[in-house]
Amino acid sequence: MSAAAPATDATPRATQGTAWWLRRSTGTALCAIAALYTLAPLIWLLFGVTKTLPELYSSNGFSPSAGFHVFGNIADLFRQDDGVFARWILNTAVYAVGGAAVATLLSVAAGYAFDKFDFKGREKWYAVVIAGVLVPHTAIVVPLYLMAAQVRMTDTLWSVLIPVMVNPFGVYLARAYSSGAVPGELLEAARIDGAGELRTFFTVGLRLMGPGALTIFLFQFIAIWNNFFLPLVMLTDNDLFTIGQGLFTWNSAVGQNPDYTRLVVVGSAVATIPLILLFIPLQRRWRAGLAEGGIR
Template sequence: MTTPRTTGNRWTGRATATTLVAIAALYTLMPLIWLLFGVTKTLPELYASNGFSPSAGFHVLGNIADLFRQDDGIFARWILNTAVYALGGAAAATLLSVAAGYAFDKFDFRGKGKWYALVIAGVLVPNTAIVVPLYLLMSNFQLTDTMWSVLIPVMVNPFGVYLARAYSSGAIPGELLEAARLDGAGELRTFFQVGLRLMAPGALTIFLIQFIGIWNNFFLPLVMITDNDLFTLGQGLFTWNSAVGQNPDYTRMVVVGSAVATLPLLALFIPLQRRWRAGMAEGSLK
């Protein structure tokens, strides 16, 4: 039987949880809100006005036009470079992760446990800790200052392998694979026509995680790339921000460029967030 005190405690708990979530959401969104207001302002307004108030003139279109004209339109090149790194790296990492997770789950081979332990150990190593060794490796193969120096490292995702194995164990019945083999399908055909299709929600989750990680990656390209034409958005905006002393208008370009750089992530994440959450939830349960 529910007593008034129990009901009151329940509502108090819900109110406290809601308040904490609201505070966390506000704290998370404040930089984005500031950025959206900053896009509407001129350079003097960025310094003189309240950061959380829009400009009276609303200079969004003019600011964006100036952004893509700045330095002979190099910003468009940086967007293209970042898209190549993110799309190519995420697609390759997803396919390799799903294939590796499927193999760890469905096949028995010598040293399987040790190899999988090595993959899990890779999850625990921060990406920044291996950037310098990767640079030395790429330098030995004369790949620094090329797109490959960024693409090759991001094609490996230990967490993606872990997630793919967890998803494969529940999403792909062994009986279905046996039936495909009895019908004469080879292992590769079985994987691509049966396993990969059933693992699609998990693969989408891995792709989104890797895409966002590569899109926001700053340290790896900073170490690998010195050619301005191969810069990512993060590198390019960092370069502009470092040159504010020579050209104060770079401050406005950095603000507007940072806002534009978030649009592809929002365009990708918002329509697919339900499938992402579903893939994460199913992977955690399986």
């Protein structure tokens, strides 16, 4: 009887080990499927950059061209229509960098104020701001256009730049990060030393909220860089177009110039490069900042 006991005890252990292996294998498989689903369009795009126009229609989308026409395709992209694509990149960079920088500063300041100051109606005003997160962006584009038209601001840089300077979700993130990363005792010490509220915010609060501000900036930068509907409604001047709007214009003119198809594929690939160059170097600080704020 005593010799049979270990086998009985080993059975639940084996069952638990099998269940653990199945759970881990299922999770790994689901992650692999999600990664493949996410990366498949990008892989197709990278292979498409290497091809000529006939190869885009005749060859397998997930195989590179034998001739590897990357540099020639990129050169044609920047030569097309007197080099207007470079202008579109500059416009998109201005909208994304300027809008994200201002939106980040406003979001951090607002989140800090909602967290550290006690004023009448604070939670009600905060609820109004959070309600802005629930409103679809496309639902407010037409009202924004009508307001911009009343002040004759449509078809200008400001018609796109001003709306993206407001980020309700950034305010939510900033308040959540401020509550964990900015101790009230440190602010009180700064005030005792004679620092005003603005100086306390910029010298103490903003520095401690740096990783959170970086997260807000990245989110807003990517959102503005990929923004399509707002510029489409606000702009008709080709020199003010964003990359997305410009590529959409080329794609709409494929009937007049079939080669636009190749240029749209190459332009879409080029448009992803700034996002990759921005995200990868800042990823470590971004993730470390989120973990630090969560621990505090």
